[in-house]
Every structure is written in structure tokens, then in C-alpha cells.
Amino acid sequence: MNQCKVMNDGYLEKRSNGLLQLWKKKRCVLSDEGLRLYGCKGDSGKEMRFEQMTTLDCVEYKRGLVYFTIVMNDGKEVDFRCQQEGTAWNAEIALALVRFKNRVAVQTGRNRHLSHLGSCGEGDVEL
Structure with a gap:
């Protein structure tokens, strides 16, 4: 995500995977390719690419969060x-x-359309 357009940069809390499932503050950078999470210690970050995501679910509002x-x-x-x-x-x-x-x-549809045109031979016209 080095040369991607940054859409938001700020802080979120992520629930840990551990037994206690603690909330840890992460600096997050949202780009047009995904979300990158950085720990408070300035680590290299974890990348969550959109191609690996299915959906965003369970939006709930509680006590100002x-x-x-x-x-x-x-x-x-x-x-x-x-x-x-x-x-x-x-x-x-x-x-x-x-x-x-x-x-x-859209890109997949274009590719299918172009491959269909190529296999039908519509580009070849005999005179």
C-alpha cells in the first residue's frame, strides 16, 4: 500500500486475539487498497487488504463508542x-x-467481454 491514495489516518482500538481479548489502540491508515494497522511502538504494521476482506458487519453504538x-x-x-x-x-x-x-x-466484466470478443472472432473481417 506504499503508493496508494490515503483516505483516512487516525486511531482505532482493535480487540486482541488473546485469552483476555483486550482492546489495544492502533494507528490506522485507510487507503484505496486496504487498512494498515500500526502498534503504539512504531512497528512496521499489519496490512489488511480489501481483496482479503468479505464485509464490514456488526455496527453497534454503546456508551459513545x-x-x-x-x-x-x-x-x-x-x-x-x-x-x-x-x-x-x-x-x-x-x-x-x-x-x-x-x-x-468492472475489471472482471471487461476482461470477460474482451475475451468473449476475441473468441468469437469479431475482430476478423474478410472482404
């Missing part, structure tokens, strides 16, 4: 939360995911 889940293609669920005021991370991620999937669908 927004809770949401990103579902990955392998069925893994990643839980996040953020402040309800002044942020719309869940909506921004969902819209970026839809834009990405639409872009892929």
Missing part, C-alpha cells in the same frame, strides 16, 4: 471500536471496501 467487525475471506473476524463523536471509520472502511469490490467487478 462505535463497535464494528471486519470479516475476512477465511472467516476470521477482526473487531474494532472507536469514538462515536467526530469519526466515521466504520462508514469510511465500508465505502472503500465497496468501491474496491466494484472496481474489481
Whole structure:
């Protein structure tokens, strides 16, 4: 995601996978290709690419926080939360995911159309 368009940069809390499932604050960078998560210690970050995501689910509002889940293609669920005021991370991620999937669908449709035209021989005209 090095040369991708950055759409949002800020902080979310991610629920850990451990036994206690603690909430850990992560710096997140949303781009047109996915979401990159950085720990507070300035690590290299974990990349969650849109091509690996299925959907964004379970938007819930409780005590000034927004809770949401990103579902990955392998069925893994990643839980996040953020402040309800002044942020719309869940909506921004969902819209970026839809834009990405639409872009892929359009490209797939074009490729099918072009391969169909090539196999039908419509480009070859005899005089």
C-alpha cells in the first residue's frame, strides 16, 4: 500500500486475539487498497487488504463508542471500536471496501467481454 491514495489516518482500538481479548489502540491508515494497522511502538504494521476482506458487519453504538467487525475471506473476524463523536471509520472502511469490490467487478466484466470478443472472432473481417 506504499503508493496508494490515503483516505483516512487516525486511531482505532482493535480487540486482541488473546485469552483476555483486550482492546489495544492502533494507528490506522485507510487507503484505496486496504487498512494498515500500526502498534503504539512504531512497528512496521499489519496490512489488511480489501481483496482479503468479505464485509464490514456488526455496527453497534454503546456508551459513545462505535463497535464494528471486519470479516475476512477465511472467516476470521477482526473487531474494532472507536469514538462515536467526530469519526466515521466504520462508514469510511465500508465505502472503500465497496468501491474496491466494484472496481474489481468492472475489471472482471471487461476482461470477460474482451475475451468473449476475441473468441468469437469479431475482430476478423474478410472482404
